[in-house]
Amino acid sequence: MMHTPPLFATGQYQALVVGSSGAIGGAFAKAFQADPRCTHVELVSRDSSSDFDLTDHESIRAQAILSSARGPYQIIIDATGALAINGVGPEKALNSLHPEHLMQAYLINTIGPAMVLRYFAPLLARGSSVYAKLSARVGSITDNQKGGWYGYRSSKAALNMILQTAAIELQRKNPALHVVALQPGTVRSTLSQAFTSSASPVLEPAQSVSGMLHALKALQPKSGAYFLDYQGIEIPW
Numbered sequence: 001m002m003h004t005p006p007l008f009a010t011g012q013y014q015a016l017v018v019g020s021s022g023a024i025g026g027a028f029a030k031a032f033q034a035d036p037r038c039t040h041v042e043l044v045s046r047d048s049s050s051d052f053d054l055t056d057h058e059s060i061r062a063q064a065i066l067s068s069a070r071g072p073y074q075i076i077i078d079a080t081g082a083l084a085i086n087g088v089g090p091e092k093a094l095n096s097l098h099p100e101h102l103m104q105a106y107l108i109n110t111i112g113p114a115m116v117l118r119y120f121a122p123l124l125a126r127g128s129s130v131y132a133k134l135s136a137r138v139g140s141i142t143d144n145q146k147g148g149w150y151g152y153r154s155s156k157a158a159l160n161m162i163l164q165t166a167a168i169e170l171q172r173k174n175p176a177l178h179v180v181a182l183q184p185g186t187v188r189s190t191l192s193q194a195f196t197s198s199a200s201p202v203l204e205p206a207q208s209v210s211g212m213l214h215a216l217k218a219l220q221p222k223s224g225a226y227f228l229d230y231q232g233i234e235i236p237w
Contacts, residue, residue, distance in 0.1 A: 006075065006178055007128045009217035013074035014040045016067060016123065018116055019054075021045035023189035024134060025079030027205035031213060042067050054080050054112035064119035072125035075216070078116050078133040082108045083152055090149035097150055105151035110158045117166055128176040130216055135160055135181035137229065142236035160227060160237060167225035178219045183229040184208045203230070 007013055015032040019025035020043040032041040044052055050063040083090065085104045091097055113133055121131055138149055139156025160181050167179035185203045203211075208230050215232035227235045 005128070005217055006130045006219055007125070008038075008074040008130060012037050012039055014038070014042070014071065014125075016042040016044065016071075016073045016076045016120070017079060018044045018077065018120065019079035019081075019134075021047050022079055023205045024184055024187055024208060025077070027209040028077050028079060028213075030206070031209050040070055042070050042073065054116070055107055057115050060112070060115045061119050064123065067120070068123050071123040073123055073129070074125050075130040075132070076120055076124060078113055078120075078131075080108070080113060080116070081134055081136075085151075090152045092148045094150070102151045102154075105155045106158065109152070109155035110162065113159055114162050117162065121166065121170060124174075124177065126174060128178075129174070130178045130180065130219070131170075132178075132180040132182050132212075132216060133159065133163060134184055135163075135227065137183045137235055139181075140227070140235050140237060160225075164225040164237070168223070171223065176221065178216075178222070179225040180216065180219070181225060181227045182212050182215075183227075183235055184212060185230045 008015065015038055017025050017028045020029045025045070029041055029043055032038045044063055044067060046052060048063060050066055051059055052063045053059045085101065085108060088101055124131060136152070136156045137143060138153045139160050141157055144153065163179055163181050170177050170179065185208050187203050187205055187208045189205065211230035215228050215230065218232060219226065227237055229235055
């Protein structure tokens with residue numbers, strides 16, 4: 001199949017970033033703002049005037065309506081998600097599992113992003129466009145060799161299934177759409193500080209985003225979703 005990179009890689013485009021107040025979302029916003037080909041960057045976060053809240057279905061719908069006024073967008077990035085929730089980090093053993101913590105993990109890492117996808121995907125431009133969502137390598141069932149991190153792993157695996165399923169549906173109307181689950185690497189941020197001491201390498205947000213954008217610009221047409229790391233290497237589901 002002929003290589004046809006996404007429109008945002010070759011011409012003028014508009015971008016939308018959900019979760020723009022976070023370290024990675026903020027780095028995506030800065031990268032788009034620094035690109036002279038990007039004519040508008042729509043930023044969505046908890047600081048938005050719409051009182052956007054990932055755990056509030058109605059606020060997601062309301063924000064999508066507001067953002068549609070500046071659309072359509074050639075690329076949408078959903079940079080939301082959480083590793084530690086309410087001060088509780090990933091569970092390392094079965095006897096650490098708690099239903100409330102698991103429900104929160106799914107609400108923030110799976111259900112909220114699914115609602116964002118539902119309401120924001122219609123804002124994508126027709127033709128070669130990109131919907132990319134931050135996922136995690138630990139969400140790969142095939143790649144799980146260490147165990148642990150029950151809620152985070154399983155919520156990201158569920159997210160990946162939603163992205164793959166949505167890609168199949170959305171591509172029936174727009175075959176040139178790229179849906180991507182992105183692994184940003186281990187990124188230095190306030191929220192990840194407790195989990196990066198033993199990780200190597202630890203990336204600055206701008207480094208991670210630069211790699212992810214390079215990978216997105218090189219995408220080729222594909223049926224279904226991609227699961228890529230920040231170096232553009234495919235990860236098994």
